[in-house]
Amino acid sequence: MSIEIRQVHTKQERKAFIKFAWKVYRDDRQLKENWVPPVISDYMKTLDTEAFPLYEHAELAMFTAWKDGSMAGTIAAIANRRHNEVHGDRVGFWGFFECLNDQGVADALFAAAADWLKGKGLDTMRGPVSPSMNDQCGMLTKGYDSPPVFLMLYNPPYYNDLVQKAGHHVGQELLAWYIDQKIIDIARLRKISAHVMKREGLSIRIIDMKNFEREIELVRDIYNSAWEKNWGFVPMTDKEFDFMAKSLKPIANPHYIYFVEDSNGRTIGFSLSLPDINQALRHVNGNPFTPWGFVKFLWYRRNISLVRTIVMGVLPEYRNKGIDSILNTHIADYGGQHGLFASEMSWVLKSNEAMSKLAKVIGGKPYKEYVIYEKQIA
CATH class of the missing domain: 3.40.630.30 (Gcn5-related N-acetyltransferase (GNAT))
Structure with a gap:
């Protein structure tokens, strides 16, 4: 045919x-x-x-x-x-x-x-x-x-x-x-995090949801700076970033969005993790905003057991100084205290040896793989 x-x-x-x-x-x-x-x-x-x-x-x-x-x-x-x-x-x-x-x-x-x-x-x-x-x-x-x-x-x-x-x-x-929070040596991570913070004169805080627009500006600036040399990366425009931020805000948990600041209060790194709401969305057949779909979404959302760490960004001058250990410690610590005992760090280029090493240090296993294909057409 x-x-x-x-x-x-x-x-x-x-x-x-x-x-x-x-x-x-x-x-x-x-x-x-x-x-x-x-x-x-x-x-x-x-x-x-x-x-x-x-x-x-x-x-x-x-x-x-x-x-x-x-x-x-x-x-x-x-x-x-x-x-x-x-x-x-x-x-x-x-x-x-x-x-x-x-x-x-x-x-x-x-x-x-x-x-x-x-x-x-x-x-x-x-x-x-x-x-x-x-x-x-x-x-x-x-x-x-x-x-x-x-x-x-x-x-x-x-x-x-x-x-x-x-x-x-x-x-x-x-x-x-895939990172199983239950097997992480959290005491060791806390010591490493505390050492890095003291050595570099750093502090960490969660996002201030009352000043959401200001916080998003900080995220955007660091994101575009930290990722500018990554394969395929294109800096997001202000409109793109604001659109994305507003769409994710309703599902964000501020205790999974962290900012690292230097002694002068300048933000030098951040991490963004989100609850895996797919664990609830899989039950609503693509329609979470119908009355019955919304009830089902809220019901299944109570038992979300995993977070996804979507992005970490550190200013170039602070790379390779252990800032990621501070962020990962707080993600694992809060998750372990509130019933979210697993996280996914994704996606990471297979060729990015530094991120793979970090994932292994905190007990991660590469459990899913993806490919981006290419073809010459001219």
Whole structure:
């Protein structure tokens, strides 16, 4: 049968694009048990080029594949001008890929994305990136036996075969580290943390939620400075950062957002961890804001047992001085006292030996692996 590619234009088509994922996961027992349906309203905003601030400097095209009169796959293509300005290349991105186990359908989707990206003057496609490196990225290659944590992706194993057979190769490998707080030598960590703080003249505090906007400015400045030389990193604009911060604020626990300050009160490092609300979201089928969905979300949220450490940032002049030990000590200490006995540190480039060493020191194990693929298209 012939495969038809259609570009998404209307709000109704966008919602159908998002809802297609349910078709992929509903018939496979293991996938259905571990997949966490996306929050439909959040994805609707992320894919809204009039509302999501990324699209002030990026363009988006969404495509659906149809076979035998039914939708059989989805993909989005993203041309991010800021990425190419920062890195001096001509890379485009693909994301939001969902597909039945059909190579012909996958090939047609990648061809549609590649043609659109080439039309924007780009010579390489990289993904999955949904829709930027500051959002969700990476295709799962190891760790299918447990659900993803908040803002991490999940996919069937056969997706990797579809991508590779379509001519894509591994660009970067990412790790998610699982840290069992119950086996951490917290007394030792406290001693190390206290020593570093005394030696460097530092102090630590939690975020001041009453002055949220001011605190977010501190996070943004350190984040953009600390990560500027990381692979694929693009500094976030003020609008992007504010949008992200406001969306995460309702689920934030201030005791997992720490600032390290020097003796003059200058913030020199921070860490951002969030409760793994996927443990609650997996029960609401993508609709936590309906009356019944909200009740179920609140019910399951009571028993969240894991936090995800999304990002740590330290100013360049304070790197390799043990600041991370201060942050990790407080995350583990508070979690252990309040029933959250596990954390995930993600994502970390597999090539980032310093972060891997840190994760091992605090008892971490790399239990999930992801890949970002690349392909020359010009």
